[in-house]
Amino acid sequence: MINQFEIRLPAFGRGIHLITHLIEQNLPQLPDKGMVNIFVLHTSAGLTINENADPSVRYDLEKFFDFIAPENQSWYRHTLEGADDMPAHIKSVLTGPSLTIPVTNGRMNMGTWQGIYFCEFRNHGGRRRLLVTIYG
Amino acid sequence: MINQFEIRLPAFGRGIHLITHLIEQNLPQLPDKGMVNIFVLHTSAGLTINENADPSVRYDLEKFFDFIAPENQSWYRHTLEGADDMPAHIKSVLTGPSLTIPVTNGRMNMGTWQGIYFCEFRNHGGRRRLLVTIYG
Amino acid sequence: MINQFEIRLPAFGRGIHLITHLIEQNLPQLPDKGMVNIFVLHTSAGLTINENADPSVRYDLEKFFDFIAPENQSWYRHTLEGADDMPAHIKSVLTGPSLTIPVTNGRMNMGTWQGIYFCEFRNHGGRRRLLVTIYG
Numbered sequence: 001m002i003n004q005f006e007i008r009l010p011a012f013g014r015g016i017h018l019i020t021h022l023i024e025q026n027l028p029q030l031p032d033k034g035m036v037n038i039f040v041l042h043t044s045a046g047l048t049i050n051e052n053a054d055p056s057v058r059y060d061l062e063k064f065f066d067f068i069a070p071e072n073q074s075w076y077r078h079t080l081e082g083a084d085d086m087p088a089h090i091k092s093v094l095t096g097p098s099l100t101i102p103v104t105n106g107r108m109n110m111g112t113w114q115g116i117y118f119c120e121f122r123n124h125g126g127r128r129r130l131l132v133t134i135y136g
Numbered sequence: 137m138i139n140q141f142e143i144r145l146p147a148f149g150r151g152i153h154l155i156t157h158l159i160e161q162n163l164p165q166l167p168d169k170g171m172v173n174i175f176v177l178h179t180s181a182g183l184t185i186n187e188n189a190d191p192s193v194r195y196d197l198e199k200f201f202d203f204i205a206p207e208n209q210s211w212y213r214h215t216l217e218g219a220d221d222m223p224a225h226i227k228s229v230l231t232g233p234s235l236t237i238p239v240t241n242g243r244m245n246m247g248t249w250q251g252i253y254f255c256e257f258r259n260h261g262g263r264r265r266l267l268v269t270i271y272g
Numbered sequence: 273m274i275n276q277f278e279i280r281l282p283a284f285g286r287g288i289h290l291i292t293h294l295i296e297q298n299l300p301q302l303p304d305k306g307m308v309n310i311f312v313l314h315t316s317a318g319l320t321i322n323e324n325a326d327p328s329v330r331y332d333l334e335k336f337f338d339f340i341a342p343e344n345q346s347w348y349r350h351t352l353e354g355a356d357d358m359p360a361h362i363k364s365v366l367t368g369p370s371l372t373i374p375v376t377n378g379r380m381n382m383g384t385w386q387g388i389y390f391c392e393f394r395n396h397g398g399r400r401r402l403l404v405t406i407y408g
Contacts (some may be wrong), residue, residue, distance in 0.1 A: 002169045002272055004240060033274045035309060035405060037171060039238050041247030043187045049369045050361055051315045056349035057361050063347050064362050068204055068340055075199055077192035089186055089193050090200050093231065095365065097185045097250070100236055100372055102311050102405045104276060109403060111313030114369070131245060133171060133238045135271070135407070136274055138305045138408055140376060173307060175374050177383030179323045204340055211335055213328035225322055225329050226336050229367065233321045233386070236372055267381060269307060269374045271407070 003028060003134040011127050012120040014084070016058040020115040023108075026132070030106045034136015039098040041129045044088035044122050046095030052115025065091045065121070088121035095119050103136055139164060139270040147263045148256040150220070152194040156251040159244075162268070166242045170272015175234040177265045180224035180258050182231030188251025201227045201257070224257035231255050239272055275300060275406040283399045284392040286356070288330040292387040295380075298404070302378045306408015311370040313401045316360035316394050318367030324387025337363045337393070360393035367391050375408055 007026045009019070023038065030036070040047055051057040069090040071083040078086045099116065102109045120128070143162045145155070159174065166172070176183055187193040205226040207219040214222045235252065238245045256264070279298045281291070295310065302308070312319055323329040341362040343355040350358045371388065374381045392400070 002167075004169050004238065031274075033276050033405070035407070037236055037238065039236075039245075041250065043185070043193075043247070043249050048365045049315070050365055054350055054352075057315075057358070060348050060350050060358050061362060061365060064341065067345075067347075069200065073203075075203075076196050078190055078196050080190075086193070086196050090197060093184045093186055093197060096232060096368060098236055100309055100311075100370055102276065102309065102403050104403075109311075111315070111401070113315050114313065129247070131238050131240075133169070135171070138303075140305050140374065173372055173374060175372075175381075177386065179321070179329075179383070179385050205336065209339075211339075212332050214326055214332050216326075222329070222332050226333060229320045229322055229333060232368060234372055265383070267374050267376075269305070271307070 001031060001136065005132055007130045007132060009118065009128045009130065012118065014120055014123050016062045017118045018052060018115045019118045020052060023116055030103045030134060031136030032105060034103040034134060036101045036103055036108055037098055037133045039131045041131055044085060044092055045125055045128050046092040046119040047099050048095045048117045048119060049099060049114050050117055051113050053113060058117065084123045091121045137167060137272065141268055143266040143268060145254065145264045145266065148254065150256055150259050152198050153254045154188060154251045155254045156188060159252055166239045166270060167272030168241060170239040170270060172237045172239055172244055173234055173269045175267040177267055180221060180228055181261055181264050182228040182255040183235050184231045184253045184255060185235060185250050186253055187249050189249060194253065220259045227257045273303060273408065277404055279402040279404060281390065281400045281402065284390065286392055286395050288334045289390045290324060290387045291390045292324060295388055302375045302406060303408030304377060306375040306406060308373045308375055308380055309370060309405040311403040313403055316357060316364055317397055317400050318364040318391040319371050320367045320389045320391065321371060321386050322389055323385050325385060330389065356395045363393045
């Protein structure tokens, strides 16, 4: 059984956002055992999994990305779409375009402290689309 | 249904290469709904997804990888295979060894601006092999 | 067919560890064609694939992560769980929480030089849990 649908996120500000509850709200009945793949349909945003408790982890993670991929590097050639654009492409490569999460007993099976992060790397990315594919 | 086959890439120069068309040319009839997994069988090359339009994104991305993982760091121990080898291992860890791309209506379903990047991190990597697994 | 089970790793020291044999020992009969997904149930450890031969690659990779995500950055806010904790979250985002490895003829099908790395980013991470999902 394969089930597939799109989730349209609200327009998030630049930063790292915990969206586990938002994904769960949109999921249909999940299989007993299987996988959920969540795929970002954009090139300047990303998905990752990390600590769902202390929000300072998300704050520091965003700072880290700014630290290793700063704006206005003299050697950037891709500058026409704004100073935040090329760093956003780089950061989205580092986080990756998708997550594959195991399903057990009809629920996404993550560790106690794991949550799904949506990473908005543009200043004004607007509403982003995720494609969810469930199999099992 | 699971379908699996290998793609042998042409010998690319060091750099980031857009290979969406090359993957599509090699795909058999895809299922209505499903997933395509593309797996690099090497440890000094990687796969990622990013902007398919302006080539300067690929240029800047390559520069970025050289910037954070430069050659000839004094603390590298793995130096026998050439100055480009250890940085290539690091960069391939950062991009990751595989992509899982959703399939909808018999086509890989990516965003308008998304393309598949093959990242050749060695100076002379030769012809590389990808293992493609389709399920759906 | 979907098969799912947990692997409890031994308590590894901080560092990058080759665990291909450990995964293989725990795998049941694999399908002829399919995929194995290995998912880390933690937010300060990661999984990746890289060279299985020279251990200096794993040594340099760990050094690299310390180099780009050092401890005690003045701008870290998430500091209560120890100096190694926030860097560990960052590094686990960079490696990613899971691997999806193709299966061919009842075996994980990786390249000759590819091995599975378990990345323990904490000083004393204890015994970690992996969730393995096989489909095919």
